[in-house]
Amino acid sequence: MSTEAADEPGEPATARGSVGVELGRRPLFYAVLGPFWAWLVVRWVHDWVLAPELNVTARETFFPTASLVAAGTTLRGAGAPAPVAGLLDWLAGGMDFVALGVEALPQLAAGAWATIVLTVVSILAGLVLAVPLSVARVYGGRAARYPALAVTELIRGTPLLAQLFVLYFGLGLTQYVREVPGVGVAVLPDTAVVVALIGFTINSAAYQSEYIRSALLSVDSGQLTAGRAIGLSKVDAIRHVVLPQGLRFAIPGWSNELVYLIKYSSLASFITVRELFFRAEEIGNATYRFVEVYTVAALFYIALVISASAVMSYVEGRVAIPGLGGKGRR
């Protein structure tokens, strides 16, 4: 499509069409992420449904590693001359690394599940809190604006780890959460996870409200005026006119918060949540091979972050409206 044609009015399909084009242009991206997610899902289904009776800490891998380890040992003992021996050693080291990685995979998959739950639930619950917070900041009277400002600044001004410690150790939230029916049953999150979810939700709400606040401020004031002018109450005009636009403007910043949260969720390991980082540390402690296992964990985080960005990019394209910010901009 020529640029000229794209500038012509009357082509609402452009924004949505570009998503399809993007998918087709990134085959490598999908060649890597596709198998990663397929494997994760198979792994989870296997662990929860097919073999839940197995000891969680000693899950079997899908790919046996004994032959890799044996090959590595053979290469090291081959007794070749100097430069070749070095190369063989390097190869053997690589095989050991892969073998450890593969053995760590079931554990990391379980950790990745916890990380995903922490991230997705917190970002969505945080959004539910962030919208009224930001609306109060922008459109509220003093009675709404100052408390919202105080909460936001308190949360953004203190370390997330400190907030988690206050909830977990300080307030002893666990004793109340433990009584909630359903907590820790089957695949439902256990007590520590719930406390972490509460902490991340509150923290993320504060940050998200800042993104949404600046997005709301970028909605032209004439929009609210026009809404009021047809007889909408202020609340209705904000709900039906300002928010649908503001939330679209907020998507890029909001995606940023999602990416942060994926990695910040590793702080939950400090309050005993067995998420991705916690699992990696466990394996490191057991094998003393921290570099290798943290490298594999880092690859997990990268895969999660790239996936999240892709999903948000897709969402942004789906909700795009011609002439209204983001991908619909002309």
Place this chain on the structure above:
Amino acid sequence: MSLLRFEDVRQSYGAEEVLRGISFEMDRGDVEVVIGPSGSGKSTMLRCVNRLTEVDAGTIYLDGEAITTPDTDVNDLRRRVGMVFQDFNLFAHRTALGNVTLGLEEVLDYPREEARTEAMAQLERVGLADQADSYPAELSGGQKQRVGIARALAMDPELMLFDEPTSALDPELIGDVLAVMRDLAEEGMTMLCVTHEMGFARSAASTVSFLDGGQVVERGPPARLFESPANERTGEFLERLTSLHGGEQ
């Protein structure tokens, strides 16, 4: 009884007195055109009618009832008084149809289907039924303004306020909007228009007011006011306007 009556209306922004005692009345079906130099208070006067701007003193009556009192239901008032803006202010996230249905669904509580039918009828009225599914960014300025008119008409207002509806338009797009406004005037809609379209004022207005320095300097039928202005300032202003627009339209 008059439909709209201003009684010594005053309004200030800080120390700046924008309206200095405006009094006039218009009957149902009247088309009042307000002209005047920029900063004379024309838009402020309009915005006082639907309380987008609050008056400091004086009273405005709509259909005999004071609407500038604290206990006036402003949402209901705004439902009864439609407004068309200089820069359109169409809801950017909604299609032309969606712009018209919002008020029907959320203010008048129409069911979805009925709102759609009514909105289509309003778009038909301004000649834009074929653009129902276009977003504002996909419409020309003239089309946007006509959607703005349809959006206001959908609320079945008793009075329509036009705040320089053609000032932001390219010259060749003005005609369509003025044609819609003329139709409305002929249908008997009561209209209070701030506009410098002399052709429209001449052919559609029942009365023209010249506003300067926050006061109605002169008021009368368009033919009389344009041909033989009684006030010196009115004459000067009309002269400048005519030379600027290159005469009649």
